[in-house]
Amino acid sequence: MYIRELGAEIAYLRKKNKLTQTDLAKNICTQPTISMIEKGEIVPGIDTLHNIALRLNKPVEYFLKVLEYQRPEYVEQTINLIEKATTAHDYETVYRLTSAELESGALNNNWIKVFLKWHQTTSGYELGKWEAHEAEKKLIHLLEKLNEIEGKKEGILSKIYNTLGILCSEQNKFTESRYYYDKSITHLPEISDQPSTRSLPIFYLRVLYNKTITLYDAHKYEESLAEAERGIYWSKIYDNMALIGQFYYYKGQNSEILKLNTEAETKECYRKALFFFKLLNKNVYESLLLKHKGHYLE
Helix, strand or coil, X not given: CCHHHHHHHHHHHHHHXXXXXXXXXXXXXXXXXXXXXXCCCCCXXXXXXXXXXXXXXXXXXXXXXXXXXXXXXXXXXXXXXXXXXXXXXXXXXXXXXXXHHHHHCCCCCHHHHHHHHHHHHHHHHHCCCCCHHHHHHHHHHHHHHHHCCCCCCCCHHHHHHHHHHHHHHHCCCHHHHHHHHHHHHHCCCCCCCXXXXXXXXXXXXXXXXXXXXXXXXCCCHHHHHHHHHHHHHHHHHCCCCCCHHHHHHHHHHHHHHHCCCCHHHHHHHHHHHHHHHHHCCCHHHHXXXXXXHHHHHC
Protein backbone atom coordinates (compact mmCIF):
# COMPACT_ATOMS: atom_id res chain seq x y z
CA MET A 1 0.00 0.00 0.00
CA TYR A 2 1.49 3.33 -1.06
CA ILE A 3 -0.13 5.51 1.59
CA ARG A 4 3.01 7.49 2.36
CA GLU A 5 3.62 8.12 -1.34
CA LEU A 6 0.08 9.45 -1.68
CA GLY A 7 0.53 11.78 1.30
CA ALA A 8 3.85 13.03 0.00
CA GLU A 9 2.37 13.73 -3.45
CA ILE A 10 -0.55 15.67 -1.96
CA ALA A 11 1.84 17.71 0.17
CA TYR A 12 4.07 18.43 -2.86
CA LEU A 13 1.14 19.57 -5.02
CA ARG A 14 -0.34 21.64 -2.19
CA LYS A 15 2.89 23.57 -1.78
CA LYS A 16 3.27 23.88 -5.55
CA ASN A 17 -0.17 25.50 -5.67
CA LYS A 18 0.87 27.78 -2.76
CA LEU A 19 -1.84 26.45 -0.47
CA THR A 20 -1.66 25.95 3.27
CA GLN A 21 -3.11 22.84 4.86
CA THR A 22 -6.00 25.01 6.04
CA ASP A 23 -6.59 26.23 2.47
CA LEU A 24 -6.67 22.68 1.17
CA ALA A 25 -8.96 21.48 3.95
CA LYS A 26 -11.58 24.24 3.50
CA ASN A 27 -15.07 22.73 2.96
CA ILE A 28 -13.46 19.28 2.54
CA CYS A 29 -12.23 18.17 5.96
CA THR A 30 -10.18 19.57 8.85
CA GLN A 31 -6.58 20.85 8.80
CA PRO A 32 -5.45 18.04 11.15
CA THR A 33 -6.95 15.51 8.75
CA ILE A 34 -4.91 16.96 5.87
CA SER A 35 -1.83 16.80 8.09
CA MET A 36 -2.41 13.10 8.86
CA ILE A 37 -3.06 12.33 5.17
CA GLU A 38 0.19 14.02 4.14
CA LYS A 39 2.12 12.08 6.82
CA GLY A 40 0.65 8.81 5.56
CA GLU A 41 -1.10 8.17 8.88
CA ILE A 42 -4.61 7.80 7.43
CA VAL A 43 -6.14 6.97 4.06
CA PRO A 44 -8.63 9.53 2.69
CA GLY A 45 -12.07 8.36 1.64
CA ILE A 46 -12.87 8.44 -2.07
CA ASP A 47 -15.10 11.52 -1.68
CA THR A 48 -12.37 13.37 0.24
CA LEU A 49 -9.75 12.33 -2.30
CA HIS A 50 -12.01 13.46 -5.13
CA ASN A 51 -12.40 16.95 -3.61
CA ILE A 52 -8.69 17.23 -2.84
CA ALA A 53 -7.94 16.34 -6.46
CA LEU A 54 -10.28 19.09 -7.68
CA ARG A 55 -8.58 21.68 -5.46
CA LEU A 56 -5.13 20.60 -6.61
CA ASN A 57 -6.22 20.71 -10.29
CA LYS A 58 -5.61 17.01 -10.81
CA PRO A 59 -8.00 14.28 -11.98
CA VAL A 60 -8.79 11.82 -9.20
CA GLU A 61 -7.32 8.99 -11.29
CA TYR A 62 -3.91 10.67 -10.87
CA PHE A 63 -4.01 9.85 -7.16
CA LEU A 64 -5.56 6.45 -7.68
CA LYS A 65 -2.50 5.46 -9.69
CA VAL A 66 -0.34 6.53 -6.76
CA LEU A 67 -2.57 4.80 -4.24
CA GLU A 68 -2.78 1.23 -5.50
CA TYR A 69 -4.48 -0.57 -2.65
CA GLN A 70 -7.73 -2.28 -1.83
CA ARG A 71 -9.50 -2.17 1.52
CA PRO A 72 -13.10 -2.92 2.47
CA GLU A 73 -13.56 0.66 3.70
CA TYR A 74 -12.31 2.09 0.41
CA VAL A 75 -14.57 -0.23 -1.60
CA GLU A 76 -17.57 0.77 0.50
CA GLN A 77 -16.79 4.48 0.17
CA THR A 78 -16.40 4.13 -3.60
CA ILE A 79 -19.72 2.31 -3.93
CA ASN A 80 -21.52 4.88 -1.76
CA LEU A 81 -20.13 7.84 -3.69
CA ILE A 82 -21.09 6.33 -7.06
CA GLU A 83 -24.57 5.41 -5.83
CA LYS A 84 -25.05 8.89 -4.36
CA ALA A 85 -24.08 10.53 -7.66
CA THR A 86 -26.35 8.13 -9.56
CA THR A 87 -29.31 9.00 -7.32
CA ALA A 88 -28.62 12.69 -7.99
CA HIS A 89 -28.45 11.96 -11.77
CA ASP A 90 -24.91 13.35 -11.77
CA TYR A 91 -23.86 11.06 -14.62
CA GLU A 92 -20.72 13.05 -15.43
CA THR A 93 -19.33 12.28 -11.96
CA VAL A 94 -20.42 8.63 -12.16
CA TYR A 95 -18.76 8.15 -15.53
CA ARG A 96 -15.58 9.94 -14.46
CA LEU A 97 -15.23 7.98 -11.22
CA THR A 98 -16.00 4.56 -12.69
CA SER A 99 -13.70 5.14 -15.66
CA ALA A 100 -10.89 6.29 -13.35
CA GLU A 101 -11.28 3.26 -11.06
CA LEU A 102 -11.35 0.84 -13.98
CA GLU A 103 -8.31 2.48 -15.58
CA SER A 104 -6.31 2.51 -12.36
CA GLY A 105 -7.01 -1.14 -11.59
CA ALA A 106 -6.79 -0.35 -7.86
CA LEU A 107 -9.97 -2.33 -7.23
CA ASN A 108 -9.24 -5.73 -8.73
CA ASN A 109 -12.07 -7.69 -7.12
CA ASN A 110 -14.29 -9.30 -9.79
CA TRP A 111 -17.53 -8.20 -8.12
CA ILE A 112 -16.53 -4.55 -7.86
CA LYS A 113 -15.32 -4.59 -11.48
CA VAL A 114 -18.80 -5.64 -12.60
CA PHE A 115 -20.31 -2.94 -10.36
CA LEU A 116 -18.06 -0.28 -11.92
CA LYS A 117 -18.71 -1.41 -15.50
CA TRP A 118 -22.46 -1.49 -14.87
CA HIS A 119 -22.46 2.13 -13.66
CA GLN A 120 -20.01 3.18 -16.38
CA THR A 121 -22.35 1.69 -18.99
CA THR A 122 -25.53 3.27 -17.63
CA SER A 123 -23.94 6.69 -17.06
CA GLY A 124 -22.32 6.55 -20.50
CA TYR A 125 -25.70 5.81 -22.04
CA GLU A 126 -27.29 8.75 -20.19
CA LEU A 127 -24.46 10.98 -21.48
CA GLY A 128 -25.05 9.82 -25.07
CA LYS A 129 -21.77 7.96 -25.43
CA TRP A 130 -23.60 4.96 -26.92
CA GLU A 131 -27.08 3.99 -28.07
CA ALA A 132 -29.55 1.98 -26.02
CA HIS A 133 -28.95 -1.24 -27.98
CA GLU A 134 -25.18 -0.86 -27.42
CA ALA A 135 -25.67 -0.39 -23.68
CA GLU A 136 -27.97 -3.40 -23.69
CA LYS A 137 -25.27 -5.60 -25.24
CA LYS A 138 -22.70 -4.38 -22.71
CA LEU A 139 -25.02 -5.23 -19.81
CA ILE A 140 -25.84 -8.68 -21.18
CA HIS A 141 -22.08 -9.32 -21.40
CA LEU A 142 -21.77 -8.24 -17.76
CA LEU A 143 -24.45 -10.74 -16.77
CA GLU A 144 -22.36 -13.47 -18.36
CA LYS A 145 -19.31 -12.30 -16.41
CA LEU A 146 -21.34 -12.13 -13.20
CA ASN A 147 -22.48 -15.72 -13.57
CA GLU A 148 -18.81 -16.77 -13.43
CA ILE A 149 -18.29 -15.07 -10.07
CA GLU A 150 -18.74 -17.17 -6.97
CA GLY A 151 -19.88 -15.84 -3.64
CA LYS A 152 -21.90 -12.83 -2.53
CA LYS A 153 -22.94 -10.42 -5.28
CA GLU A 154 -24.85 -7.80 -3.24
CA GLY A 155 -27.98 -8.06 -5.40
CA ILE A 156 -26.17 -6.65 -8.44
CA LEU A 157 -27.58 -9.38 -10.71
CA SER A 158 -31.09 -8.17 -9.95
CA LYS A 159 -30.10 -4.54 -10.46
CA ILE A 160 -28.57 -5.17 -13.89
CA TYR A 161 -31.75 -6.98 -14.95
CA ASN A 162 -33.73 -3.94 -13.82
CA THR A 163 -31.50 -1.64 -15.88
CA LEU A 164 -32.05 -3.88 -18.91
CA GLY A 165 -35.78 -3.65 -18.31
CA ILE A 166 -35.58 0.15 -18.39
CA LEU A 167 -33.46 0.16 -21.57
CA CYS A 168 -35.87 -2.18 -23.37
CA SER A 169 -38.86 -0.14 -22.24
CA GLU A 170 -37.28 3.03 -23.67
CA GLN A 171 -36.95 1.18 -26.99
CA ASN A 172 -40.63 0.12 -26.80
CA LYS A 173 -39.51 -3.51 -26.46
CA PHE A 174 -42.16 -4.17 -23.85
CA THR A 175 -42.07 -7.98 -23.94
CA GLU A 176 -38.32 -8.02 -23.31
CA SER A 177 -38.68 -5.30 -20.70
CA ARG A 178 -41.26 -7.29 -18.76
CA TYR A 179 -39.03 -10.37 -18.98
CA TYR A 180 -36.10 -8.49 -17.44
CA TYR A 181 -38.22 -7.02 -14.63
CA ASP A 182 -39.45 -10.51 -13.76
CA LYS A 183 -35.85 -11.76 -13.79
CA SER A 184 -34.86 -8.85 -11.55
CA ILE A 185 -37.47 -9.77 -8.97
CA THR A 186 -36.60 -13.49 -9.21
CA HIS A 187 -32.90 -12.85 -8.54
CA LEU A 188 -33.35 -10.50 -5.61
CA PRO A 189 -31.70 -11.83 -2.44
CA GLU A 190 -34.15 -12.86 0.25
CA ILE A 191 -35.87 -9.76 1.59
CA SER A 192 -37.09 -9.60 5.16
CA ASP A 193 -39.71 -7.15 6.37
CA GLN A 194 -36.89 -4.93 7.62
CA PRO A 195 -34.78 -2.85 5.21
CA SER A 196 -31.38 -4.36 4.47
CA THR A 197 -28.07 -2.53 4.37
CA ARG A 198 -28.35 -2.22 0.59
CA SER A 199 -32.03 -1.10 0.72
CA LEU A 200 -33.20 -4.13 -1.24
CA PRO A 201 -36.86 -3.67 -0.21
CA ILE A 202 -36.77 -0.16 -1.66
CA PHE A 203 -35.14 -1.50 -4.80
CA TYR A 204 -37.87 -4.14 -5.05
CA LEU A 205 -40.50 -1.37 -4.96
CA ARG A 206 -38.70 0.47 -7.74
CA VAL A 207 -38.65 -2.64 -9.92
CA LEU A 208 -42.40 -3.05 -9.33
CA TYR A 209 -42.91 0.59 -10.28
CA ASN A 210 -40.85 0.25 -13.46
CA LYS A 211 -42.85 -2.83 -14.38
CA THR A 212 -46.14 -1.02 -13.66
CA ILE A 213 -45.22 1.79 -16.06
CA THR A 214 -43.98 -0.59 -18.77
CA LEU A 215 -47.17 -2.65 -18.68
CA TYR A 216 -49.27 0.52 -18.78
CA ASP A 217 -47.35 1.84 -21.80
CA ALA A 218 -47.84 -1.55 -23.48
CA HIS A 219 -51.63 -1.24 -22.86
CA LYS A 220 -51.55 -4.23 -20.52
CA TYR A 221 -53.86 -2.45 -18.09
CA GLU A 222 -55.00 -5.40 -16.02
CA GLU A 223 -51.42 -6.53 -15.42
CA SER A 224 -50.30 -2.96 -14.73
CA LEU A 225 -53.10 -2.63 -12.18
CA ALA A 226 -52.01 -5.84 -10.45
CA GLU A 227 -48.41 -4.54 -10.16
CA ALA A 228 -49.63 -1.17 -8.83
CA GLU A 229 -51.69 -2.93 -6.15
CA ARG A 230 -48.70 -5.12 -5.30
CA GLY A 231 -46.58 -1.97 -4.99
CA ILE A 232 -49.09 -0.42 -2.58
CA TYR A 233 -49.17 -3.60 -0.49
CA TRP A 234 -45.38 -3.89 -0.19
CA SER A 235 -44.95 -0.14 0.40
CA LYS A 236 -47.10 -0.62 3.51
CA ILE A 237 -45.26 -3.80 4.55
CA TYR A 238 -41.87 -2.08 4.23
CA ASP A 239 -43.21 1.12 5.81
CA ASN A 240 -41.84 3.10 2.85
CA MET A 241 -43.72 5.95 1.18
CA ALA A 242 -41.24 6.80 -1.57
CA LEU A 243 -43.33 5.43 -4.45
CA ILE A 244 -46.74 4.82 -2.92
CA GLY A 245 -48.19 7.98 -4.48
CA GLN A 246 -47.17 6.81 -7.96
CA PHE A 247 -48.66 3.37 -7.29
CA TYR A 248 -51.98 4.92 -6.29
CA TYR A 249 -51.89 7.11 -9.40
CA TYR A 250 -51.44 4.13 -11.72
CA LYS A 251 -54.05 2.16 -9.81
CA GLY A 252 -56.47 5.00 -10.57
CA GLN A 253 -55.33 5.25 -14.19
CA ASN A 254 -55.74 1.54 -14.88
CA SER A 255 -59.03 1.28 -13.00
CA GLU A 256 -60.35 4.25 -14.95
CA ILE A 257 -59.45 2.70 -18.30
CA LEU A 258 -60.76 -0.74 -17.36
CA LYS A 259 -63.89 0.78 -15.78
CA LEU A 260 -63.48 -1.59 -12.84
CA ASN A 261 -64.29 0.82 -10.04
CA THR A 262 -66.96 3.36 -9.33
CA GLU A 263 -66.09 7.01 -9.83
CA ALA A 264 -65.83 7.37 -6.04
CA GLU A 265 -63.26 4.55 -5.84
CA THR A 266 -61.21 6.02 -8.70
CA LYS A 267 -61.39 9.43 -7.05
CA GLU A 268 -60.08 7.88 -3.82
CA CYS A 269 -57.00 6.54 -5.67
CA TYR A 270 -56.20 9.98 -7.06
CA ARG A 271 -56.92 11.62 -3.70
CA LYS A 272 -54.42 9.32 -1.98
CA ALA A 273 -51.87 9.91 -4.74
CA LEU A 274 -52.25 13.67 -4.28
CA PHE A 275 -51.88 13.32 -0.50
CA PHE A 276 -48.53 11.51 -0.82
CA PHE A 277 -47.27 13.85 -3.57
CA LYS A 278 -47.96 16.83 -1.30
CA LEU A 279 -46.49 15.12 1.77
CA LEU A 280 -43.25 14.22 -0.02
CA ASN A 281 -42.99 17.54 -1.91
CA LYS A 282 -43.22 15.84 -5.30
CA ASN A 283 -44.35 19.03 -6.97
CA VAL A 284 -44.02 17.82 -10.56
CA TYR A 285 -46.21 14.78 -9.88
CA GLU A 286 -48.69 16.95 -8.00
CA SER A 287 -48.96 19.41 -10.91
CA LEU A 288 -49.46 16.64 -13.47
CA LEU A 289 -52.11 14.97 -11.34
CA LEU A 290 -54.04 18.21 -10.88
CA LYS A 291 -53.72 19.02 -14.58
CA HIS A 292 -54.93 15.68 -15.91
CA LYS A 293 -57.15 14.38 -13.12
CA GLY A 294 -58.24 17.57 -11.44
CA HIS A 295 -61.91 16.93 -12.24
CA TYR A 296 -61.80 13.91 -9.93
CA LEU A 297 -60.44 16.03 -7.09
CA GLU A 298 -62.83 18.97 -7.23
